[in-house]
Amino acid sequence: xxxxxxxxxxxxxxxxxxxxxxxxxxxxxxxxxxxxxxxxxxxxxxxxxxxxxxxxxxxxxxxxxxxxxxxxxxxxxxxxxxxxxxxxxxxxxxxxxxxxxxxxxxxxxxxxxxxxxxxxxxxxxxxxxxxxxxxxxxxxxxxxxxxxxxxxxxxxxxxxxxxxxxxxxxxxxxxxxxxxxxxxxxxxxxxxxxxxxxxxxxxxxxxxxxxxxxxxxxxxxxxxxxxxxxxxxxxxxxxxxxxxxxxxx
Numbered sequence: 001x002x003x004x005x006x007x008x009x010x011x012x013x014x015x016x017x018x019x020x021x022x023x024x025x026x027x028x029x030x031x032x033x034x035x036x037x038x039x040x041x042x043x044x045x046x047x048x049x050x051x052x053x054x055x056x057x058x059x060x061x062x063x064x065x066x067x068x069x070x071x072x073x074x075x076x077x078x079x080x081x082x083x084x085x086x087x088x089x090x091x092x093x094x095x096x097x098x099x100x101x102x103x104x105x106x107x108x109x110x111x112x113x114x115x116x117x118x119x120x121x122x123x124x125x126x127x128x129x130x131x132x133x134x135x136x137x138x139x140x141x142x143x144x145x146x147x148x149x150x151x152x153x154x155x156x157x158x159x160x161x162x163x164x165x166x167x168x169x170x171x172x173x174x175x176x177x178x179x180x181x182x183x184x185x186x187x188x189x190x191x192x193x194x195x196x197x198x199x200x201x202x203x204x205x206x207x208x209x210x211x212x213x214x215x216x217x218x219x220x221x222x223x224x225x226x227x228x229x230x231x232x233x234x235x236x237x238x239x240x241x242x243x244x245x246x247x248x249x
Contacts, residue, residue: 001067002068002071003071004067005063005064005065005066005067005068005070005071006067006068006071006072006196008064008068009064009065009067009068009196009199010068010192012199013072013192013196013199014192014195016195016199020198021194021195021198022197022198022201023194024194024197026227026229026230026233027229028069028073028193028197030229031069031197031200031229032066032069032070032073032200034227034228034229035066035069035200035204036066037224038204038208038224038225039059039062039063039066041224041225042059042207042211042224045211045214045215045221046059048215049207049210049214052210052213052214053210054206054207054210055206058203058206058207059207061203062200062203062204065196065200065203066200068196068199069193069197069199071196072189072192072193072195072196072197073196075189075192075193076190076192076193078189079189080190082178086175086178086179089175090172090175090176093171093172094131094172097134097135097138097172098134100138100164100165100168101137101138101141101165104138104141104145104157105122105126105137105141107152107157108122108141108144108145108152109122110155111151111152111154111155111157112148112151115148115151118144118148118151121144122144125140125141125144132176134172135169135172135173135176136169138165138168138169138172139165139169139170141162142162142165142169145161145162145165146159149162207225208225208226208227212225
């Protein structure tokens with residue numbers, strides 16, 4: 001199972017240094033399938049490959065490396081999808097949160113207009129910009145309002161509105177954490193996915209290099225030691241026109 005392979009390989013995957021990570025240059029699903037195909041392709045060539053110096057452990061370890069990458073890719077997809085959902089919700093809910101913050105600050109300026117100390121506190125809350133600042137403002141508004149409720153009650157602001165400010169701050173903080181969580185965590189799921197890809201690529205490259213060396217003059221066997229995806233990409237890319245005297249540079 002992919003999850004079992006992932007658990008077994010996690011320590012080795014995480015040990016791959018940041019400087020050594022290889023970024024995928026083709027879709028992961030395709031790379032996984034090519035690795036699966038390679039595992040089947042090499043089986044009848046074991047003697048020839050080992051005679052050329054290939055450690056057969058590279059081949060034997062392929063299934064577990066493949067399973068680990070498959071699980072890592074699934075985890076990265078799940079995290080990315082959850083973050084994208086959170087971003088949609090944030091975009092929908094943030095304008096109302098900002099409007100509530102602005103409305104409460106305006107109300108407090110009026111309600112506390114005769115108290116210089118409270119007005120100064122309101123001004124301090126209003127300082128700063130950005131999403132995190134807005135969330136903190138809402139929480140500070142709730143705390144200040146609960147400590148000095150009478151002037152607010154005179155202008156129609158009661159415990160319900162202060163509770164709304166507090167719960168909005170809490171909810172938006174959780175949402176913002178989901179949006180930024182992967183970035184704040186150093187792209188953890190994506191890094192592990194890229195490390196798992198690097199771990200699999202290490203074995204695939206060793207096996208392909210040996211196969212290409214051994215079967216350089218046997219086209220029927222050689223083709224299985226190349227990436228068919230990369231070959232199809234090269235075939236579909238138009239070649240540049242040859243330069244000649246009649247063609248301007």
